[in-house]
Amino acid sequence: MSITDSVYAVVVTFNRVDLLKRTLKFLEAQTKPLDKIIIVNNASTDATHGFLKEYCTSDLYAVYHLGENLGGAGGFSYGMRQAVIDTPDWIWIMDDDAFAAPDCLFKLLTANTKAEVRIPIQIDDTGRRYGLYADNGGLREQAIQASGLQKACSFTFVGPLFSRRLVEKIGLPRADFFIGADDLEYAARIRGKGFEVVAIIDATISHMYGQGPQPFSRWGRKSLRTPIPAWKAYYSTRNGLAVDLIYSSGFEKFILAIRHVVKSVRAMPGEIFYEPEGFKKAKYRIMGLIDGILGRFGKRVIPNRILSRK
Template identity: 30%
Template sequence: MHVPDAGSPRVFIVITTFNRADHLQQLLASIDTLDPAPSGVVVVDNASTDGTADLLAALEPRVPVIVHRLPTNVGGSGGFAAGVSRAIGEGAEWLWLMDDDVVVMPDALASFRPWLDHYSCIHGRRYDHAGEPFFWQHILDEFLGVHLPVRGDVFARSSVFHTNVGCFEGMLVSADVVREIGLPDARFFLNGDDLTYGWLISRRYPVAYVDAFVLRKTRAQRQVDLGVRHLNDSSDLSRFCGMRNRGHLARYLRLHGRFNRVGFGLGTLLSAGKELVRLVAVERSLSGAPALWRGWRAARAILRDPDWQPEPPLTAPAGQSRSSGGTR
């Protein structure tokens, strides 16, 4: 069995997967090439109905893999909440979070290592499906409640770019930070969960984006570069969640004294406009517009919910997970 270096921190890779057995197989194969190797892998199977269960049952990995199967699909945010909780219960010191449609670069963990003494939340660079650098350099504008792109080469003068957002397609985060901040908020289901989680971390610790390629996308996506914005294809579910989850983001901004009603309202209009542009420019259709309306109405209900509470810190013993699911 491939084991990590004796002096390496206990890094666990946490993967959330749903009905992408072929992509997951590629990812797990790439993890076996990592040098140094992680201490373990937690695969959260979000109640897949394809061949994912059979694939995971037949694994003969070089790196220990824990399968955490959920009885229902709880989305990316719910899956990462369950996976992070399980990995911390297994003794993880660092958690590398990723979707199932990427592969890792063999030297990825070695590339991260120089930064572990300086940051507790780190993102590496990604290649897209075609092998070109994937655009990910954003800052959350708290007045608008919108993440805005930072144009140009952010690594022209420095090998690290400080941001205030996160991305679950490659976030490496310290387990101590997770205990302090809490698990990812499962109520998001998908879209905006990682952005908000990164922002919550940035309120206490620097969030770094470093000049090291550690992942490559394996799933092709339709996309367009509009100069001021880079847009990928989406789905009605993602559009709905994106608008609805602005309600959760607003509650977190309000909790930290950063919510501006007028600014956030303008940001909501800009977000809806961006999605309409995405529909026209990328998907050549306006059929997804009603999902935006439904999401906006759901966000207003969240803003008025008197029982809304933030995700709490992890105060329970590390092995006690609040997320349900099976194991293998």
């Protein structure tokens, strides 16, 4: 590993121009300079296009404006494909709300490991550290507070650093997942090929974890819930089930499918009772289960509209 290795960053953005501006400033401030910053504009309808046209005028940037929103999965797949063409040594990917500490890339590159997948630790707005997951998907809280290196089983697409060799060997993220669990599928594929994933605990990246639990009340009853839009429930249900089915075999597939069905059914009563989109979310979860089992992928549900079911 050499600090002179070439690194391309891939940033996927959609309708968050103010956050994108911050993300790019943090990338420009890296103590290990980037060789290229690839920006995939997922058909944004805000001021993103104009900002990128005015701001990204140097050779450091390569900007791609997509004709339609391909989701996070499609955006990362597209951006990483463009990066591989130029054969950099490493590819570093993130969303438009990820703010890497100035020494994040340097620490990822110079860590004492030969791992070809290296992930930073994420820090949310409250200072909570997360992003290191155990086999069962839970956070490894004690390890995350330590320093040095920790083996990881899974990761999110918030700052992982991939060697180009790995990407060429295992392929690109699945664009047909659209959004949700595309990172889990990629991690599972990486593990299946025998590549090691290592978390560099001292390398950090600030990331907006998302809306925390919110109080909901109805008919005198209260509940703390972390709601997601109904359309996103479709993708989280479909893709999460699909990953388990793809990377299991035999009777285990049946058991995992049943677990996903039970999990969704248990979630529905609370969502229907408390959340404004509860009935719609239940419908989308059922659709997600059916499509996950049948292996129907692509952008099948978008906000406020269902695409063709054929």
